[in-house]
Amino acid sequence: xxxxxxxxxxxxxxxxxxxxxxxxxxxxxxxxxxxxxxxxxxxxxxxxxxxxxxxxxxxxxxxxxxxxxxxxxxxxxxxxxxxxxxxxxxxxxxxxxxxxxxxxxxxxxxxxxxxxxxxxxxxxxxxxxxxxxxxxxxxxxxxxxxxxxxxxxxxxxxxxxxxxxxxxxxxxxxxxxxxxxxxxxxxxxxxxxxxxxxxxxxxxxxxxxxxxxxxxxxxxxxxxxxxxxxxxxxxxxxxxxxxxxxxxxxxxxxxxxxxxxxxxxxxxxxxxxxxxxxxxxxxxxxxxxxxxxxxxxxxxxxxxxxxxxxxxxxxxxxxxxxxxxxxxxxxxxxxxxxxxxxxxxxxxxxxxxxxxxxxxxxxxxxxxxxxxxxxxxxxxxxxxxxxxxxxxxxxxxxxxxxxxxxxxxxxxxxxxxxxxxxxxxxxxxxxxxxxxxxxxxxxxxxxxxxxxxxxxxxxxxxxxxxxxxxxxxxxxxxxxxxxxxxxxxxxxxxxxxxx
Ligand SMILES: NC(=O)c1ccc[n+]([C@@H]2O[C@H](COP(=O)([O-])OP(=O)(O)OC[C@H]3O[C@@H](n4cnc5c(N)ncnc54)[C@H](O)[C@@H]3O)[C@@H](O)[C@H]2O)c1
Ligand SMILES: [Zn+2]
Numbered sequence: 001x002x003x004x005x006x007x008x009x010x011x012x013x014x015x016x017x018x019x020x021x022x023x024x025x026x027x028x029x030x031x032x033x034x035x036x037x038x039x040x041x042x043x044x045x046x047x048x049x050x051x052x053x054x055x056x057x058x059x060x061x062x063x064x065x066x067x068x069x070x071x072x073x074x075x076x077x078x079x080x081x082x083x084x085x086x087x088x089x090x091x092x093x094x095x096x097x098x099x100x101x102x103x104x105x106x107x108x109x110x111x112x113x114x115x116x117x118x119x120x121x122x123x124x125x126x127x128x129x130x131x132x133x134x135x136x137x138x139x140x141x142x143x144x145x146x147x148x149x150x151x152x153x154x155x156x157x158x159x160x161x162x163x164x165x166x167x168x169x170x171x172x173x174x175x176x177x178x179x180x181x182x183x184x185x186x187x188x189x190x191x192x193x194x195x196x197x198x199x200x201x202x203x204x205x206x207x208x209x210x211x212x213x214x215x216x217x218x219x220x221x222x223x224x225x226x227x228x229x230x231x232x233x234x235x236x237x238x239x240x241x242x243x244x245x246x247x248x249x250x251x252x253x254x255x256x257x258x259x260x261x262x263x264x265x266x267x268x269x270x271x272x273x274x275x276x277x278x279x280x281x282x283x284x285x286x287x288x289x290x291x292x293x294x295x296x297x298x299x300x301x302x303x304x305x306x307x308x309x310x311x312x313x314x315x316x317x318x319x320x321x322x323x324x325x326x327x328x329x330x331x332x333x334x335x336x337x338x339x340x341x342x343x344x345x346x347x348x349x350x351x352x353x354x355x356x357x358x359x360x361x362x363x364x365x366x367x368x369x370x371x372x373x374x375x376x377x378x379x380x381x382x383x384x385x386x387x388x389x390x391x392x393x394x395x396x397x398x399x400x401x402x403x404x405x406x407x408x409x410x411x412x413x414x415x416x417x418x419x420x421x422x423x424x425x426x427x428x429x430x431x432x433x434x435x436x437x438x439x440x441x442x443x444x445x446x447x448x449x450x451x452x453x454x455x456x457x458x459x460x461x462x463x464x465x466x467x468x469x470x471x472x473x474x475x476x477x478x479x480x481x482x483x484x485x486x487x488x489x490x491x492x493x494x495x496x497x498x499x
Pocket of ligand 1: 194195196197214215216219246247248249250252272273274275276279280281282283284285286294295312313314315316317320
């Protein structure tokens with residue numbers, strides 16, 4: 001309260017030609033009572049219920065700017081609804097500034113008593129909630145400038161990964177590498193790329209650059225040590241930032257290096273492969289391989305910003321590009337029938353490198369992944385759904401010594417094999433949807449003819465996700481209804497032998 005929502009909101013609406021709604025005023029009008037009266041008669045809970053109901057209606061409207069109430073986003077459900085429906089901006093001002101604007105809190109039921117103490121307590125309690133947004137704008141300056149900044153963020157229609165104080169936004173665009181400069185703004189930055197993404201890294205403003213050798217075989221601790229060395233040479237400090245420009249390898253390496261440099265510095269992901277855009281750049285898993293296996297050493301370290309420029313995908317080989325889209329197909333299946341059908345319409349365009357279709361596929365995948373990660377950041381439950389198709393995929397990759405298949409190709413086959421395995425295990429799988437899954441994968445240019453799975457058992461027995469004599473199998477079931485089921489290993493092996 002007092003941050004200027006009701007002042008900035010109409011200016012923003014004017015700039016973009018949208019209607020303006022003041023949530024508090026609308027509630028007062030609908031109830032024909034002041035907010036103070038509503039609090040007195042219905043309590044805060046009653047008022048919040050009215051608020052949530054109104055937000056649900058507004059979420060379906062196009063082209064409006066809404067000034068929320070100060071406490072609207074304290075409901076997690078409402079917050080998520082707002083994040084999905086549009087761009088959610090937090091106007092930030094210091095308590096002293098806010099107090100000057102709201103005075104003694106007249107007409108503000110939550111400030112009754114000692115206004116300063118009450119306000120400071122509210123800000124403390126709500127801090128993490130206010131950070132779950134698409135962007136925080138400093139509201140202490142000139143209102144026209146504040147409105148400019150709000151419009152600039154909203155113009156990119158960013159997505160958000162809401163994780164309290166670790167929340168960040170994901171921007172997806174075409175030829176938008178210059179957006180990265182803003183994300184880095186005014187800080188020392190170490191830009192890390194590999195030989196194939198150097199041309200993109202060169203276009204980003206930094207303080208220093210490090211070009212790694214490309215390839216999974218360099219995803220190890222020695223390379224991380226090189227990143228640290230470069231960061232020390234460039235005199236990075238705790239306010240500095242790492243920027244990863246490349247595929248999942250560059251992103252995982254740079255993120256892990258950032259997680260431990262001076263006990264953790266922020267990093268920005270600039271994914272340049274389809275796989276990195278739809279999967280690895282979002283969610284905060286970072287790490288390296290070692291002699292014991294892949295990704296066994298690592299950390300959860302969320303990026304501070306993700307900028308996806310789909311134009312960079314044009315220099316990727318067709319095979320690599322298609323491989324990454326396998327994860328988008330996976331996301332669409334997990335998201336539900338509408339997402340799968342929309343992706344099916346775009347499948348051929350994706351294969352041909354169409355940029356609009358690429359933006360749509362990335363946005364759909366990021367939206368799905370961010371929803372899952374927001375509920376289960378450290379993979380204690382539902383995040384494991386993102387492993388749909390992956391138990392068999394990893395086994396196919398190991399069996400082929402990581403040369404036969406690209407990861408995404410193995411995932412395509414792993415998803416199709418999972419459909420078969422589920423049926424052998426006596427689980428129902430939506431027949432029509434499974435047919436569509438196969439069709440989409442084929443149209444994107446991914447393999448759809450299942451190889452023999454007979455030799456996979458030893459590789460599955462070594463899977464790090466195995467728990468004792470059982471494994472968590474992702475039963476595809478139907479779009480939007482995949483579930484994790486525990487399956488005894490012998491039964492699983494029997495099923496894959498029959499596929
Ligand atoms: N952190 C996670 O959540 C997560 C999720 C999935 C996968 N991963 C990891 O991601 C890695 C695979 O990522 P990937 O498929 O992006 O591989 P990659 O990073 O090795 O990139 C593939 C190849 O494409 C090149 N390249 C990248 N961008 C290019 C561009 N725009 N134009 C031309 N060439 C380009 C790279 O130099 C490399 O040779 C694996 O190590 C995997 O473990 C991590
Ligand atoms: Zn994968």
